[in-house]
Amino acid sequence: MQDSELRALSRVRLDHARECLDAAISNLETGQLKTAANRSYYAAFHAIRAILALDGVDYKRHSGVISEFQRRYIKTAVFPRSVSPILMGLFDIRTRSDYDDFYVIAKADILSQVEGSKRFVDLVGDYLSIRWTEMQEKEMS
Numbered sequence: 001m002q003d004s005e006l007r008a009l010s011r012v013r014l015d016h017a018r019e020c021l022d023a024a025i026s027n028l029e030t031g032q033l034k035t036a037a038n039r040s041y042y043a044a045f046h047a048i049r050a051i052l053a054l055d056g057v058d059y060k061r062h063s064g065v066i067s068e069f070q071r072r073y074i075k076t077a078v079f080p081r082s083v084s085p086i087l088m089g090l091f092d093i094r095t096r097s098d099y100d101d102f103y104v105i106a107k108a109d110i111l112s113q114v115e116g117s118k119r120f121v122d123l124v125g126d127y128l129s130i131r132w133t134e135m136q137e138k139e140m141s
Contacts, residue, residue, distance in 0.1 A: 003135045006053055010128060011132075013047075014124065014128055016046045017044070020042040020043035021039070021040065021114075025114060027039055031107075033105045033107060034103075034105060037098075037105055037110055038098055040116075041090040041093070050128060055072065057072075062091070086120055089116065090116065093110075
């Protein structure tokens with residue numbers, strides 16, 4: 001894939017992340033806490049996939065996407081280590097709320113979940129904006 005195609009794919013995935021985040025916020029406001037947990041996780045997940053798209057990388061399993069992001073971007077300090085617990089918390093609560101029939105999530109916990117997801121998606125958006133510009137400038141030179 002050419003850089004312009006990778007950028008386009010990355011943008012589509014970041015847009016999807018933002019849609020999931022908007023849905024999480026809306027679900028939280030209407031008291032649909034398990035759905036808000038799911039959407040907040042998927043917002044971060046698609047944001048990660050938006051970054052990995054620029055590297056031409058994707059995985060079928062969620063664990064592969066998250067581990068590759070951690071290997072390429074957290075361990076190399078492109079993103080702060082403080083991002084890792086946010087991602088793991090998003091994944092854990094989403095998994096429990098999706099698959100454990102008796103899991104009860106507190107509104108305070110999901111509020112924290114949605115806020116963490118928003119911080120992460122915003123951080124990714126800032127990072128991608130810089131990367132997209134650098135790629136475009138490189139293409140033009």
